[in-house]
Amino acid sequence: MSERKLISSGSDFEKVMGYSRAVVQGDWCFVSGTTGYDYATMTMPESIADQARNAFKTISGVLEGTGFSLSDAVRVQYTITDTALVDEVVPALGEYLADIRPAATMVVAALIKPEMKIEIEVTAYRDR
16 A cells, blocks of 8 residues: 655644645645635735636645646646636636646635635646
């Protein structure tokens, strides 16, 4: 059986809530839902497109830190807070995934803080 590796971003919230930023199990990497905070400034942009870009930067960093890359993504789930935001966010999603084209689902639901407009979850596979 392959070793399970828990990846932390260093946030105390992970321990309090009981989750990891990502989990690597064998050839798979499961990245938790990621929102659009700019962790350098700890701010959240107003635009859903900029939130998506920030989320992908965080996700890419996590993947690269575990020996994966965004090009290994096989599944992505987007949770957005309003269907009216779809047209604004789609081009930003394409900036990161148009060439990769993982299986995808988009869900409309409330997120845990009002400034959050999108959360992105990625599953990556890499045959080593």
